[in-house]
Amino acid sequence: MTESKDPAYIVYDGDCPFCSRYVRMIRLREAIGNVELIDARSGDPRVQALMDRGYDLDEGMALVDGERIYWGDDCINRLALMSTASGAFNRMNALIFRSATASRLLYPVLKAGRRGVLTLLGRKKIRDTI
Numbered sequence: 001m002t003e004s005k006d007p008a009y010i011v012y013d014g015d016c017p018f019c020s021r022y023v024r025m026i027r028l029r030e031a032i033g034n035v036e037l038i039d040a041r042s043g044d045p046r047v048q049a050l051m052d053r054g055y056d057l058d059e060g061m062a063l064v065d066g067e068r069i070y071w072g073d074d075c076i077n078r079l080a081l082m083s084t085a086s087g088a089f090n091r092m093n094a095l096i097f098r099s100a101t102a103s104r105l106l107y108p109v110l111k112a113g114r115r116g117v118l119t120l121l122g123r124k125k126i127r128d129t130i
Contacts, residue, residue, distance in 0.1 A: 007034035008065040015123045026083040045092030073107035
């Protein structure tokens with residue numbers, strides 16, 4: 001992780017039960033310190049800034065660390081590399097997603113599940129709410 005004055009932040013879909021639980025369970029604060037969690041539906045100006053740069057937050061969450069942006073499968077891979085090994089969830093997450101190849105192959109499955117759940121819950125796409 002690069003050193004920066006600003007804390008790293010993760011932009012995720014707060015209406016997605018999977019996304020919300022995931023970002024809370026990976027225990028990044030224990031591993032790297034201050035990291036901010038930003039709901040993509042919150043109206044935070046950093047959300048629009050990411051979308052203006054071409055990051056489709058309906059298709060993937062983003063980790064912003066200084067000038068580096070990790071999105072989608074790169075984001076979950078990076079988060080797995082940065083998180084602690086404490087707890088069963090973090091060990092499983094690390095086992096699966098520390099591999100860039102596994103992250104790339106499994107991320108579309110995760111996205112499809114997310115899309116299905118959001119549809120069943122009647123939730124709009126992020127881009128339709130901001």
